[in-house]
Amino acid sequence: MKLSIRAGLGVALAAALSLGLTACGNDSSSDDPTSGAPDGASIVVATETIDHLTPGNHYSAYIAILSLFTPLTSLTQDEQLEYQQAESVTSPDGLTWTIKLRAGWTFHNGEPVTSDSYIDSWNYLAYGPNAWVNSGQLRGVVGFDEMQGENPTAQTLSGLTKVDDLTFTVELKVPDRQFPIQLSDGQTGLYPMPKAAFDDLEAYDHFPIGNGPFQMSDIWASDRDDIVVKAYADYKGAKPALSQITFRPYQDTNTAYTDALAGNVDITAVAGGKTAIAQQEFGDRLYALDAPGVDLLAFNSNDPRFADVRVRQAFSMAIDREAINQAIFSNSQIPATSLTSPSMPGDPAGVCGDYCQFDPVAAKALLAEAGGLEGQVVLLFVGGWGQEDLFQAYANQLRQNLELDVVATPSTDFADFQVRLENGEYALNRARWGALYPSQQDTLHSLYTAAGDGNYAAGGYHNAEVDALLAAADGASSLEESFAGYRQVQERIFADFPVIPTFGNRYLWACSERIDQLPSAAGSVYFARVTLK
Amino acid sequence: MAAAARWGKRLGGLAIVFLGVTFIIYLAVFALPGDPIRAFAGDRPLSESVVSALRAKYHLDDPLWRQYLDYLLGLFQGDLGQSFSGRPVAEQLANRWPVTVVLALTAWVLEIVFGLGLGVVAALKRGSLIDHGLLALTVLASCVPVFVLGVLSQQFFGVELGWLPVAGVRDGWPLSYILPASVIAVFGLSAVSRLMRGAMVENLEADYVRTVRAHGFGEGRIVGLHVMRNSLIPASTYLATDLGYLLGGSVIIEGIFNLPGVGNLLFDSIRAHEGPTVVGIATALIVVFLLTSVLVDALHALLDPRVRRG
Numbered sequence: 023m024k025l026s027i028r029a030g031l032g033v034a035l036a037a038a039l040s041l042g043l044t045a046c047g048n049d050s051s052s053d054d055p056t057s058g059a060p061d062g063a064s065i066v067v068a069t070e071t072i073d074h075l076t077p078g079n080h081y082s083a084y085i086a087i088l089s090l091f092t093p094l095t096s097l098t099q100d101e102q103l104e105y106q107q108a109e110s111v112t113s114p115d116g117l118t119w120t121i122k123l124r125a126g127w128t129f130h131n132g133e134p135v136t137s138d139s140y141i142d143s144w145n146y147l148a149y150g151p152n153a154w155v156n157s158g159q160l161r162g163v164v165g166f167d168e169m170q171g172e173n174p175t176a177q178t179l180s181g182l183t184k185v186d187d188l189t190f191t192v193e194l195k196v197p198d199r200q201f202p203i204q205l206s207d208g209q210t211g212l213y214p215m216p217k218a219a220f221d222d223l224e225a226y227d228h229f230p231i232g233n234g235p236f237q238m239s240d241i242w243a244s245d246r247d248d249i250v251v252k253a254y255a256d257y258k259g260a261k262p263a264l265s266q267i268t269f270r271p272y273q274d275t276n277t278a279y280t281d282a283l284a285g286n287v288d289i290t291a292v293a294g295g296k297t298a299i300a301q302q303e304f305g306d307r308l309y310a311l312d313a314p315g316v317d318l319l320a321f322n323s324n325d326p327r328f329a330d331v332r333v334r335q336a337f338s339m340a341i342d343r344e345a346i347n348q349a350i351f352s353n354s355q356i357p358a359t360s361l362t363s364p365s366m367p368g369d370p371a372g373v374c375g376d377y378c379q380f381d382p383v384a385a386k387a388l389l390a391e392a393g394g395l396e397g398q399v400v401l402l403f404v405g406g407w408g409q410e411d412l413f414q415a416y417a418n419q420l421r422q423n424l425e426l427d428v429v430a431t432p433s434t435d436f437a438d439f440q441v442r443l444e445n446g447e448y449a450l451n452r453a454r455w456g457a458l459y460p461s462q463q464d465t466l467h468s469l470y471t472a473a474g475d476g477n478y479a480a481g482g483y484h485n486a487e488v489d490a491l492l493a494a495a496d497g498a499s500s501l502e503e504s505f506a507g508y509r510q511v512q513e514r515i516f517a518d519f520p521v522i523p524t525f526g527n528r529y530l531w532a533c534s535e536r537i538d539q540l541p542s543a544a545g546s547v548y549f550a551r552v553t554l555k
Numbered sequence: 556m557a558a559a560a561r562w563g564k565r566l567g568g569l570a571i572v573f574l575g576v577t578f579i580i581y582l583a584v585f586a587l588p589g590d591p592i593r594a595f596a597g598d599r600p601l602s603e604s605v606v607s608a609l610r611a612k613y614h615l616d617d618p619l620w621r622q623y624l625d626y627l628l629g630l631f632q633g634d635l636g637q638s639f640s641g642r643p644v645a646e647q648l649a650n651r652w653p654v655t656v657v658l659a660l661t662a663w664v665l666e667i668v669f670g671l672g673l674g675v676v677a678a679l680k681r682g683s684l685i686d687h688g689l690l691a692l693t694v695l696a697s698c699v700p701v702f703v704l705g706v707l708s709q710q711f712f713g714v715e716l717g718w719l720p721v722a723g724v725r726d727g728w729p730l731s732y733i734l735p736a737s738v739i740a741v742f743g744l745s746a747v748s749r750l751m752r753g754a755m756v757e758n759l760e761a762d763y764v765r766t767v768r769a770h771g772f773g774e775g776r777i778v779g780l781h782v783m784r785n786s787l788i789p790a791s792t793y794l795a796t797d798l799g800y801l802l803g804g805s806v807i808i809e810g811i812f813n814l815p816g817v818g819n820l821l822f823d824s825i826r827a828h829e830g831p832t833v834v835g836i837a838t839a840l841i842v843v844f845l846l847t848s849v850l851v852d853a854l855h856a857l858l859d860p861r862v863r864r865g
Contacts, residue, residue, distance in 0.1 A: 071823065073640040153608035155601055170604035172611075244650040245642065246815035270723070273823065276706075277722045277813045284714045284721045437589020437828055 063554055064266035065536070068278035068290035071245055071271045075230045076223065077213040078147040079154040084210065086249050086269045089549045090130075090232035091213040092259055094121065094205035097460050097543050101367040103202055103501075106259065107135060107214070107233060109188075111205060116197035116497055121205075123188040127258045129216040130237035137190035139214035139233075145178045146220070147211050156211030158475070159204075159458070164193040197497035199504045200461040203367075207546055208314075208458040235262045235550040246271055262550040282532050289537060289547065292530040295408045297352040304532045310354045312365035313545025315456035315527035316465060317358070319401070319416065320481040321520060324446055331519050332392035335377045337450070338522040339385035340423035341416060343378075347525065350412050354530060358523035361469075361512050362462045365526065365544065368505025369462065373512045374523060382423040389424055398427045402448035404439045405432030413452065416524075443478060453479040453521065460544040462508040466492060470515055483520035569845050573838070580837045581623050584830040591615065591639065591828035613639065613831075626831065630838070636831030638824070644835035647820055652839075655809070655816035657728055659801035661736035666743040667794060673744075674751025674790065675783065681756055689752075693745035704738045705811040722813035735812040739805055743797050747790050754786035788858050795854055799847035803840045 067085065074080040077087050094108040105111070107127060113119040127135040146152060148160045150170035160166050164181030168174060181193035194201065205212055214233055219226040229241045236251035249269040253262055270287065272278040278290045283303060292300045292308065300308050319337075321328045328334055343357035356364050360373045376384075389395065399420070403413040410432065417430035431448075433439035443451060455476050457464040467473075469480040470488055477484060491514055495507025529545050541551040592601070592609050601609070610616050614625060629636055635644035677689045712734055713721035724731045758764060759782055767777050804818025817836055824832040 150604035151608055153605045153612065155605060157605055158602040161602065170602070172607070244647075244815070245640070246650070246819075272722070272813050273819055274810045274813065277709075277811060280706075280709055280714060281721045281723075281813075284717065286721060434588065435594070435826060437587065437591070437594030440590070440593055441588045 063264050064268070065264060065288040065534075065552070065554070066268045066270055066286065067549070068272050068282065068287045069249075069269045071273060072242075072249065072269070073245065074227050075242060075249070076154075076227045077210040077215070077230070077232075078143070078156045079227075080210070081155060084208075085547065085549070086251070087210050087213070087230070087232075088207060088546065089234060089236040089251050089267055089269075090230055090238065091210070091234040092127075092232075093207045093209075093213065095202050096206045097203065097367070099541070099543050101365075101460065101543075108205065111202040113201070116199050116201070116499070117194055119192045119194070119201050120185070121190055121192065124258065125188055127233060128256055129214075129218075129233050130231045130254055131216060131218055132256075133216040133218060133231075134187075135214055135216075135233045136187045137184050138187070139216060140212075141179075141182050141184060141190060142217070142220065143215040144182060144212070146215075148179050149177065150174050154211070156209070159209045159211040162194050162196070162198060162201075162204075164195055166195075196493065198463075199498050199501060200459075200463045200496060203459050203461045203463075206459050206544075208460075208544070235259060236267060239266070260550065263553045264549065267549055279532065282534065285534060288534040289540070289552075290532050292532050293408060294351055294354070294530070295411065297354045297530060300530065300532055301352055307533045307535065307537070309531045309533065309540045309542075310528040311531065311540075311542045311545050311547070312356075312363070313456070313527040313529045314363050314366055314460050314465075315454060315545070316361065316363045316523060317355075317525040317527065318361075318453040318455075318469075318480070319450045319522040319524060320453040320479060320483075321522075322446055322449055322451070323481040323483055323520065325449055327395050327397070328449070330392040331517075332388045333395060334519040334522070336385045336389035336392070336424065337420060338374075338377045338519070339379065339381045339388065341419050341522065341524065342380040342382075342423075343524060344380065346412070346415050346419075350415060351525075354528050356526035356528060358526050361515060361521070361523055362465050362508075363457070363526040366457070366460055366462050366465070367501070368508060370505075370509040370512055373509060374516055377516070377519065378523060385423055386425070395424075395426055398429060399449040400447070401428060401430045401450045401452075402439065402442055403430060403432055403452040404436055405434055409452070440478075450522075451479065451481075453481075454527075456527070462505075462512075463492075463496060466508060466511055466515075470511075470520075481520050483515075483518065485518075488514055565849070572845065573841055576841050577627075577834055577838050578623060581626065581830065581834050582619070584825070584828065584833050585619055587825075587828055589828065591830065594828045609639070613637075622830075626834065635835040635838075638829050638832045639827065644832050647832070648817065648836065648839055651804075651815055651817045651820050654724055654814050655802065655804040655818065658732055658736055658739070658805075658809075658814060658816060659798065661729070661732045662740040662743070662801055663794070663798055665736060665740035666747050666797065669740070670744040670747025670794075671751050671787075671790060672748075674748040675755060675778075677748065677752040678755030678759065678786075679778070681752070686752075689748065693748055696741045697745040699741075701738060701742065701805075702807050702811060704741060705735070705808055708734050708738055709811065722811075724814055731814075735805075735808045735814060739801065739808050743794075743801075746793060746797075750790045750793055751786060754789050755782060758782045758786050784858070788855065791854055791858060792851055795847055795851040798850075799844040802843045802847070 069085055070082050072083045072086060075083050075087060077091055080087065092107045094106060095111060096104050096106050098104050107123060109122040109124045111119060111121050123135060123137060129135060144160055147154050147157050148166050148169050163179050165176055165179040168176035183191045185191060216231050218231060228243065229238050235254060235257045237254040239250040239252045242249050252266045275293045278287060279292060279296060281287045282290045321334055347353050347355050347357055359378045360370050362369050364371055401413055401417050403409055413430035417428045420426060420428040433442055442448060455465045455469055468476040470483055471477060472484040488511060491511045495504050495511055498504035498507050531540060531547065533540055536554050538553045538555045541548045592606055614622055626636060637643055673689055677686045680686050709721050712719045719734050720726045720731050764777060764782060767781055804816045806818040806822045809816045809819040810822065821833065821836045
């Protein structure tokens with residue numbers, strides 16, 4: 023039943039819908055959405071089970087943490103960079119970046135937000151032995167490598183330099199024009215922590231003190247307890263319309279959904295398989311938010327049957343994305359025409375060309391031209407995530423349109439899926455990437471370079487030409503120029519066709535009748551900007 | 556003396572069962588395919604140094620026997636270990652078990668009251684429409700999968716009628732527990748009522764009852780004092796064993812009703828390949844189960860003098 027996929031921001035959000043168990047009853051004071059805060063501007067948001075609340079060391083607390091912290095930058099709904107805690111983030115060469123902070127901002131305990139807040143937090147995050155799970159978000163900074171391993175040679179990031187209380191510089195290993203976007207919401211590891219945090223990090227994990235629009239209301243004692251946050255009176259950014267938010271963990275998305283139907287939950291994510299029924303039951307209170315994630319089918323690069331690029335292209339053309347979108351997702355997803363989500367700034371829509379268009383006749387001809395294909399084709403996907411229908415549909419289409427023996431095979435769970443990938447027990451596998459920040463950079467680097475976190479899932483595809491084109495795009499002199507660079511990268515990758523892009527993601531959220539607007543960017547809901555009727 | 560020896564033997568047996576079962580569970584969790592740290596990380600893999608630091612922290616690179624030994628040593632010192640997200644297993648159990656205990660006892664009481672009650676009614680009215688109706692109902696009820704009952708009752712009482720909370724424990728006992736406990740109790744209740752009816756019918760026809768009746772005792776006294784008490788043995792054995800199961804938590808019902816109990820914790824932990832947590836919970840469950848089996852024996856002796864003397 024659990025739908026969650028944990029790739030990054032996207033997934034964190036989708037998973038937010040997915041769920042756990044609830045409060046132990048010791049904090050029952052504030053959970054009733056209709057009677058919580060004195061002015062009634064209090065809502066309940068369903069989340070998955072939350073592991074930690076420390077921004078540098080959590081997997082699943084994204085939506086709660088976003089309300090407690092303000093990032094340095096964010097992207098607006100129309101994909102423009104907007105400064106938040108930062109007053110400016112500038113660089114003459116893309117290599118050394120100067121971050122100026124807004125003056126007068128404070129953490130919830132009154133401590134000012136300074137360049138030291140960032141430097142201390144980032145040093146702690148980057149230090150390998152601390153093993154904070156989001157430490158990789160700093161890997162582009164000079165000095166990161168020296169802090170890894172069992173006996174690191176450095177304790178601090180040599181690339182960070184304090185200029186004054188509100189200014190510091192960051193030196194990167196290679197020029198990177200996407201750096202300001204990397205500082206946006208999804209990379210929670212880059213959020214600042216106050217000095218008080220380091221006195222007792224264990225206590226901080228249960229009562230994080232941030233720089234965001236909301237502050238913790240009570241200590242979060244157990245992982246199944248509600249997390250209750252209330253508006254922070256001294257917040258210097260845009261004041262939230264809400265006075266209080268209760269983040270309630272559910273183990274099962276379906277239970278959260280039912281609770282939303284009963285009016286006990288104001289905002290919940292909806293599993294993709296429930297789209298049709300949710301459209302009926304929630305009508306215009308169902309939001310489909312463009313998200314930075316993309317679904318793919320990746321070829322096993324060690325399978326000689328797929329050595330000919332025409333075979334791979336034929337497979338892509340044999341898939342009717344429109345029909346699947348209609349049948350499985352009730353048209354809530356976006357048929358893919360590039361390697362990145364259409365909502366990604368600069369996404370080169372259509373770069374895949376005819377090969378992402380459904381054309382069974384051409385597909386069959388292309389396959390025949392390449393000499394056909396023998397034996398069974400195993401389409402491996404993750405079992406237990408509610409994706410059986412989707413993968414059966416892919417397999418059926420490939421079977422019928424190419425007249426091949428294609429079987430959709432589920433793994434037992436995600437760990438088993440990884441084992442099967444490593445053992446090469448597949449011909450095609452389910453892959454996806456949810457970018458942590460809205461730049462094509464994250465998706466392209468993660469999936470199509472040898473060092474990328476998701477490279478194993480993308481069939482292990484990488485080559486020097488792609489690396490060089492990516493480096494050039496990253497180092498472009500402006501964002502616009504980098505978009506042109508990423509288009510070239512995508513064209514180059516498509517020449518090899520290592521994966522079949524299937525869908526750009528949209529995350530579905532259902533709201534109660536009390537919610538007027540669900541503001542979002544890059545698939546994330548901005549709770550601070552939610553308004554009530 | 557004989558009793559002491561019997562109990563000593565019994566406790567020794569418990570210790571062996573305990574060791575064996577914990578080891579098997581430990582093995583089973585490790586036999587799950589895939590690396591626990593990577594399972595925990597999901598689609599967003601961790602950097603190498605984080606992985607190695609986490610592996611070191613949880614001794615995942617040690618051989619299995621070593622890990623199990625370490626675990627046992629910790630156990631004897633009262634340390635149940637830590638989950639991968641860094642939470643002490645003991646603390647998690649302490650947080651979760653009260654919910655499961657309340658749920659289990661509520662369901663258990665429902666089984667006793669309605670199970671025994673319906674059984675007695677069916678026995679006294681045996682052969683009547685009521686008897687047949689109850690038979691049909693209880694058979695039907697025990698055939699419906701528990702998650703179907705759970706989701707339907709949630710839709711009907713929670714969403715349509717709005718009488719009871721859909722999920723969670725925020726409304727406390729009894730409101731939050733009525734639905735899930737009833738759903739869980741349905742199956743046990745059916746079994747108890749069938750057992751009770753069967754034993755009652757048998758005893759009502761027994762020679763000793765005829766003798767008692769011949770002595771001129773009233774029907775109420777005959778049924779209440781003699782027949783019911785003697786008929787309780789099969790049902791009470793079932794009920795005591797069932798309590799052991801109930802205290803283990805219901806993965807499905809706790810999931811559907813979003814109750815933070817141990818069943819739920821177990822489900823999450825298995826999914827995350829959390830060896831120490833799974834073994835910790837299972838260990839605690841085994842203890843409870845073994846204790847209830849001792850309870851069954853004691854209860855048996857109380858109700859049946861033949862057992863006591865034997």
